[in-house]
Amino acid sequence: MSKLGDIGARLYRGEVGYDFVGKRFLWYGVSILITITAIVALAVQGLNLGIEFKGGAVFTTPKTTVSDSKAREFAKEASGHEAIVQKLGNGGLRIQITALDTAEANKVKAELAGDLKVAERDINADLVGPSWGEQIANKAWTGLGVFMILVVIYLAIAFEWRMAIAALIALIHDLTITVGIYALVGFEVTPGTVIGLLTILGYSLYDTVVVFDGLKESTKDITKQTRFTYSELANKSINGTLVRSINTTVVALLPVAALLFIGGGLLDAGMLNDISLSLFVGLAAGAYSSIFIATPLVVDLKEREPAMKALTKRVLAKRAATSAKGTDDADAADAPEVVAQSRSGRASGRRR
Known part of the structure; x- marks a missing residue:
C-alpha cells in the first residue's frame, strides 16, 4: 500500500506519468470496438425483458421439497x-411466466399444485400487465433525458461547453456498454435494472468532474506561459487523479461485486442480478471513460482553438531554441580543447 501511495504522490507531482492523451486514438479505437459489439449484441439478441415489461403471472408457493430446476420444467x-x-x-418458490392471461394462469396454477404436491389454495397467483413496465420505462427515459440536459447545462456553466460535450459522450458510452452487456449475458431486465442504470450516471460523472476540475485549475492563464501545451497539462491532470480514481472505483466495486457474485451467483438470489450487474459494469465503464475518453475528447476540441494552436507553436519554438542553445554551449565548451589540439599539431610539425 505504501508503494501505491508513493506512486500516487509521484504521479500527482508530475515526476512520473503515462501518456494517456498522446495515445488517445488507441483508446478511441478500443471504445468504438466495444461499443459496436454492444450495439450488435443488442440488435441481434435483444434484451431479456422481465415480466414487468412483457406481462404475465407470478406464482408464489408454500414450502416444497421440489428443486427450482424441477419446478422450472413443471412450469414450462x-x-x-x-x-x-x-x-x-x-x-x-417464486415462479414467473410471461404472456399469460387470467384463464391460462388459473390452469397453470392447478397443474403446478399437483406437480409440486401443494394445495392449490396455498399458491398465490398475481397477474402483471405490461403497461406498468411501460410506464416505468417511459419515466426512466424522461428522467434520463432531463438528467443529460441538466448535466450539460451545469458543466457548461461550471467549466465550459467542450467539457460538457465530452462528459455527455462519456455517459452515452457507459450506458451503451452496460446495456450491451445485458444483451450478451442474457440477464433479465427489470425495474431494478432501470434503477441501476440511472444510478451509474452519477458514478460515471464523478470521476470525470474530478479530472475536469484539476484540468481547469492547471490550465488557468495557460496562454501566459510557454512551458506546456494544453494536451500536456491535460495529461498531467489525468495522472494526478489516476490513483484516486482507481481507489474510489475499487472501493465502490467491492460491495457491488459481493452482491453480483456471492448474492446472485453462490446464493442464487437472482433478483440481486437485476441491479448489481448494471452497477458493476457501469462503475468500471465510468472509471475507464473518465480517463480514456472524456479528457482526451476535451483536448481534441480545445486544441482546435486559434489560441491553443498559437500556444503550441510558441512552446515548440521555445523548446527548439533551448535545444539549439544547448548544442551551441556544448560546442563552445569543446572549442578550447579543439584549439589546443590544433596548436599541438602545428608545434609537432615545426619540430619535424
Missing part, C-alpha cells in the same frame, strides 16, 4: 413458456 410443461424460478427463504 404447464404453460408452454420458459419460466424463471427463484428459491425463497421460507423454502417456497
